[in-house]
Amino acid sequence: MDHIGILNFxxxxxxxxxxxxxxxxxxxxxxxxxxNYIPSSEDLINSVFSVFRKRFLKISKTRMETSKSLxxxxxxxxxxxxxxxxxxxxxxESPYFLMWAHGKKKCISYAASFGSEQYDxxxxxxxxxxxxxxxxxxxxxxxxxxxxxxxxxxGLDAIQVLDPTLLLDPKDYQPIIDSEPCAxxxxxxxxxxxxxxxxxxxxxxxxxKKLSAEYEIVNICxxxxxxxxxxxxxxxxxxxxxxxxxxxxHGTVFSIIYRKQFITRATANxxxxxxxxxxxxxxxxxxxxxxSFDKKNDTQFDTPLDFAPVWKRIEEERVVSLDYLKRSLAxxxxxxxxxxxxxxxxxxxxxxxxxxxxDKRLLLFGCIPVVCKPLKGNSMYLFGKIPFSRETLSGLKRxxxxx
Numbered sequence: 001m002d003h004i005g006i007l008n009f010x011x012x013x014x015x016x017x018x019x020x021x022x023x024x025x026x027x028x029x030x031x032x033x034x035x036n037y038i039p040s041s042e043d044l045i046n047s048v049f050s051v052f053r054k055r056f057l058k059i060s061k062t063r064m065e066t067s068k069s070l071x072x073x074x075x076x077x078x079x080x081x082x083x084x085x086x087x088x089x090x091x092x093e094s095p096y097f098l099m100w101a102h103g104k105k106k107c108i109s110y111a112a113s114f115g116s117e118q119y120d121x122x123x124x125x126x127x128x129x130x131x132x133x134x135x136x137x138x139x140x141x142x143x144x145x146x147x148x149x150x151x152x153x154x155g156l157d158a159i160q161v162l163d164p165t166l167l168l169d170p171k172d173y174q175p176i177i178d179s180e181p182c183a184x185x186x187x188x189x190x191x192x193x194x195x196x197x198x199x200x201x202x203x204x205x206x207x208x209k210k211l212s213a214e215y216e217i218v219n220i221c222x223x224x225x226x227x228x229x230x231x232x233x234x235x236x237x238x239x240x241x242x243x244x245x246x247x248x249x250h251g252t253v254f255s256i257i258y259r260k261q262f263i264t265r266a267t268a269n270x271x272x273x274x275x276x277x278x279x280x281x282x283x284x285x286x287x288x289x290x291x292s293f294d295k296k297n298d299t300q301f302d303t304p305l306d307f308a309p310v311w312k313r314i315e316e317e318r319v320v321s322l323d324y325l326k327r328s329l330a331x332x333x334x335x336x337x338x339x340x341x342x343x344x345x346x347x348x349x350x351x352x353x354x355x356x357x358x359d360k361r362l363l364l365f366g367c368i369p370v371v372c373k374p375l376k377g378n379s380m381y382l383f384g385k386i387p388f389s390r391e392t393l394s395g396l397k398r399x400x401x402x403x
Contacts, residue, residue, distance in 0.1 A: 002106075002329070004032040005077035007096060009085055010057060011038040013049045016221070016234050017165070017250025021084050023056055024164040025110065027172060028325065029081065033060045037095060040065040052231040056176060067093065071100040071338065079106040079329065084142055084164050089115030091125065097132040102338035107135060108328045111142040111161050111321075117273045119149045130154045135336055138328035140321075143277035160281070161321035165253050166314055173235060173257075180232035188216040190241035190260075192251040198265050198293075202245065205293035207263075207300055215242055243301060249274050256282070256314075259307045263300045264289045282313045 006025055012018035022034050036059050053059065064070045080101055087096040087109075098107050121129055133139070133150070139158035141147055150158040189211050193199055202208050211217065220237035223229055229237070235254070238244065244255040244262040252275065255262035266272050266289045279286055290300060 002031070002078040003076060004029055004079045004081065004329070005035040005060065006032050006081045007035045007037060007098075008083060008087060010034045010053065010059065011042050013042075013047050014228065016231060017248065017253075018085060019049060019052055019057075019231060020165050020250060020254075021163070023176075024168050024172075025081070025084070026058060028164065028167050028322070029329070032081070033058050035064070035070075035077070035080070036060040036062060037064045037070060048228055048230040052176075055179065056231075067095050067100045070095055071102065074101050074105075075103065077105065078333065079108065082107070082109045082112060082136075083140075084111035084113070086113040086115040088112050088119075088146075091121070091129055097129065098135065098336075099132055099339040101135075102336050104333045104335050106137050106328070106331055106333045107336065108138045108140075109136055109158075110140055110325065110328075111163050112140070112146065113142045113274060114146050114149050115274075117145040117148075119153055121153070126153075130156075132339065135339075137331050137334060138324070140324050140328075143274050144280065145273045145277065159320070159324060160277075161324055162281075162314070162317045163250075163253060163278075165250065166257070167318055167321060168257075170239070170257055176232050177236045177239065178232075180230055180236075182233045182236045184237060184240045185216045185218065187214070187242050188218045189243045189245060190218055190220045190237050192220050192238075192244070192246040192248050193265070194248050195267060198247050198267075201293045202265075204295060206296050206298035207245075207293055210298040211243070211245075211301075249278070252278065256284075256307070256310060259311075261301055261304055262288060265293065266291050281317060282310050284310060 006022060006029070008022055008025075009015065009018040010022045026032055026034070034057050060073075060076070062069075062073055064073055080098060082096050082098065087094075091097070093099070096112075101107055133154050133156055139150060139156060140161040141150065141158045142161070142163055144160055147158050147160050150156045191199075191202070193202070208217070218237060218241075220234055220241070221229060238251075238254045238260065239258050241258075241260055244251065244260045245265070246252055246255065246262065247265040247267050252262060252264045264275060266275060272289075275289055276286070278284070279289065284305065287300075287303070288305060
């Protein structure tokens with residue numbers, strides 16, 4: 001039997017959706033483990049999120065913090081599933097591109113996201129990412145924009161599938177809620193904002209004034225002391241809410257799962273493409289998403305959302321998504337060569353200069369930091385020893401890239 005590893009953001013200590021993704025994917029894919037990749041920059045404090053991980057996620061024992069440690073433990077997994085969430089959003093030798101995977105393996109992306117509608121890479125970095133993505137045996141993405149990026153930017157085929165949390169029914173999440181009973185007000189609006197400034201905007205809006213006259217307004221993420229609520233409490237607050245107001249993708253998704261009337265505050269810096277794609281896929285009117293909370297408009301909840309056609313679309317998309325997983329997991333593994341990290345060859349050939357008080361910090365080719373002592377005119381010292389001018393940079397680039 002294949003040993004299946006799932007790689008995503010299970011280590012988050014403040015993102016509820018990042019925990020529900022591995023939970024739901026493990027429910028669908030039996031005999032799987034969450035690959036215990038935790039970047040060295042992440043400090044897994046003993047939090048309510050850690051309690052959830054220990055109780056509800058099956059995580060591999062060995063903690064891995066780098067691509068090297070992942071490579072040393074790659075033999076343990078026959079199949080690797082990357083996703084869901086914005087695993088392809090940033091590229092700086094990200095382990096989610098599986099350059100560390102080697103040997104005879106199946107590499108699959110499930111509902112992966114680029115986090116935006118465009119993915120601009122140039123030169124050698126584009127070629128390298130294309131090479132890494134082409135090693136995957138099967139590709140699926142969460143947004144329609146991801147299908148276009150795969151095809152138009154990298155020449156690869158991918159299908160659009162549901163976020164794994166939408167593959168489960170409310171009853172599948174009930175064991176989480178039952179693990180920690182939680183009392184809620186009789187009538188309340190559940191509010192989940194990832195951006196704090198949206199609280200101020202919401203409180204100043206006509207919608208808040210209207211809702212607060214009839215309902216209690218409850219922060220479903222943090223309690224009165226400003227501490228994060230447990231995952232069971234968070235989920236229970238969504239389930240029992242009268243209405244939901246959020247700026248979160250998974251706040252929106254679980255509002256749909258529990259058939260709650262909702263309004264989602266669109267957020268450009270977090271990527272509106274995923275929300276727009278969700279609307280389009282599930283035939284949800286774009287009116288459920290507002291660019292801002294208006295001080296005058298309080299009519300966002302006046303037209304109830306009919307969830308019958310929404311759930312019909314979910315059932316149809318589930319067939320496509322589960323079929324993709326079934327077919328992908330049934331594929332024969334292919335041999336993967338290990339691709340070493342070579343930052344000097346892979347970085348973007350761009351020069352930027354940051355002025356400091358006593359020196360200049362140079363960024364050569366996107367990743368090589370060089371401190372340069374200031375000289376008169378346009379001259380600088382490379383590595384503090386070799387004088388050169390900005391006019392010589394193009395020649396310097398050519399010489400370095402010929403290596």
